Amino acid sequence: MSKQLVGEAMCRASQVCYFLLKEKLEEGERYGVGISMGEEVADIPNLSPSRARVQELAEALVRGGVTPVTLRDVVDDWLLE
Numbered sequence: 001m002s003k004q005l006v007g008e009a010m011c012r013a014s015q016v017c018y019f020l021l022k023e024k025l026e027e028g029e030r031y032g033v034g035i036s037m038g039e040e041v042a043d044i045p046n047l048s049p050s051r052a053r054v055q056e057l058a059e060a061l062v063r064g065g066v067t068p069v070t071l072r073d074v075v076d077d078w079l080l081e
Contacts, residue, residue, distance in 0.1 A: 001045060003034060006055070007062035014038055018062045020055055021045050033058050033075065035068045042068035044075050 003019040010016070014037050021032040023045055031054035032045035048054050057078055066074050 006058040009062055009065050011037065011065055011067055016065070016067060018058055018066075019043075020051075020058050022051075031055075033061060033071070035061065035066065035071050037068055040068040042071040044071065047075070047079075 001021055001023045003021055006018045006020050008015055008017050016035060016037045019034040019036070021034050021043060023030050023032070025046075028049055029051070030046045030049055031051050032043065032047045033054060034041070034043040036042075047057070057075070061071070061074065064074070
């Protein structure tokens with residue numbers, strides 16, 4: 001799996017980094033998102049085969065200042081859209 005930095009934000013004096021994850025599978029590429037903040041890391045791979053859709057999600061995570069702890073809740077809401 002590869003990670004591409006999408007953006008960075010500050011949250012309570014800690015730097016938060018946002019990533020687009022890419023995984024190559026037999027049926028093609030799948031994309032996910034990841035967030036790291038100090039020692040806290042949350043990755044959710046394999047969300048969609050659409051790079052553009054997951055890229056938009058990753059950019060929204062940056063704008064919203066989402067942290068690793070809340071990533072799962074935000075992605076669950078996104079999947080229901």
